[in-house]
Amino acid sequence: MPRKFGEIAFTPEVEAAQELRGSRQTYQRYIANGDANDTITPEIQNFIAQLDGFYLGTVGSNGYPYIQFRGGMPGFLKVLNEKTLGFADFSGNVQYITVGNLSGNHKAFLFLMDYRHRKRIKIWGKAEYIEGDPVLIEQLKMPNDPSKIERAIIFHVEAISENCPQHIPIRYSEAEVEAMMTPLQTRIVELEQQLSNVHNTP
Numbered sequence: 001m002p003r004k005f006g007e008i009a010f011t012p013e014v015e016a017a018q019e020l021r022g023s024r025q026t027y028q029r030y031i032a033n034g035d036a037n038d039t040i041t042p043e044i045q046n047f048i049a050q051l052d053g054f055y056l057g058t059v060g061s062n063g064y065p066y067i068q069f070r071g072g073m074p075g076f077l078k079v080l081n082e083k084t085l086g087f088a089d090f091s092g093n094v095q096y097i098t099v100g101n102l103s104g105n106h107k108a109f110l111f112l113m114d115y116r117h118r119k120r121i122k123i124w125g126k127a128e129y130i131e132g133d134p135v136l137i138e139q140l141k142m143p144n145d146p147s148k149i150e151r152a153i154i155f156h157v158e159a160i161s162e163n164c165p166q167h168i169p170i171r172y173s174e175a176e177v178e179a180m181m182t183p184l185q186t187r188i189v190e191l192e193q194q195l196s197n198v199h200n201t202p
Contacts, residue, residue, distance in 0.1 A: 002037030004159035006030070008124045037160045039082040044121060044160065048085070048112065049075050052173065056153075057109035058101035058127070066097055067111075073142050080139075085110070085155040088140040089129065090147050099129050099151070108155060116172055118165035125158040 006027065018024035053071035060066060077087045108127035113120045130136060131151040140152050
């Protein structure tokens with residue numbers, strides 16, 4: 001059990017709920033003996049490099065959480081160092097809820113999901129948006145993507161938790177399905193051609 005995760009997620013109210021339902025001692029022992037798990041390991045970096053989307057959570061000044069899906073080409077969420085992630089923020093629906101939330105509260109959350117391999121990673125930390133930094137924007141830009149980048153969003157990692165695959169459905173992206181279907185379609189064409197040759201043989 002990652003120690004930093006417990007220090008952030010197990011608030012006094014959560015600890016009280018665990019105590020009432022009989023799990024507090026178990027989690028208390030796990031947290032006390034667990035690793036910090038507050039850095040991006042090479043394994044997690046490889047996992048992140050394959051993602052074409054993730055969920056970003058922020059908190060408004062009224063206390064309500066806000067969850068937003070961010071999608072892009074695999075690799076658009078970049079590991080800047082073992083404690084820092086970053087991604088380009090493009091022009092959208094100009095509601096600026098995430099930007100507004102981060103203006104008042106830097107606490108943020110990343111939910112990274114790989115449906116194909118039934119793996120998920122949760123990351124707690126603090127996020128900030130940075131505008132007018134062309135060097136950083138260039139660093140976060142994806143090759144051959146002409147989309148206009150309005151700002152950079154930088155996420156400072158504080159705790160990481162990897163979950164078990166229980167209850168995660170297996171799903172494939174359109175690109176993954178196409179990659180799996182291509183050799184099958186090629187083989188179908190080959191077999192149809194062979195059948196056509198047999199029928200046309202006198």
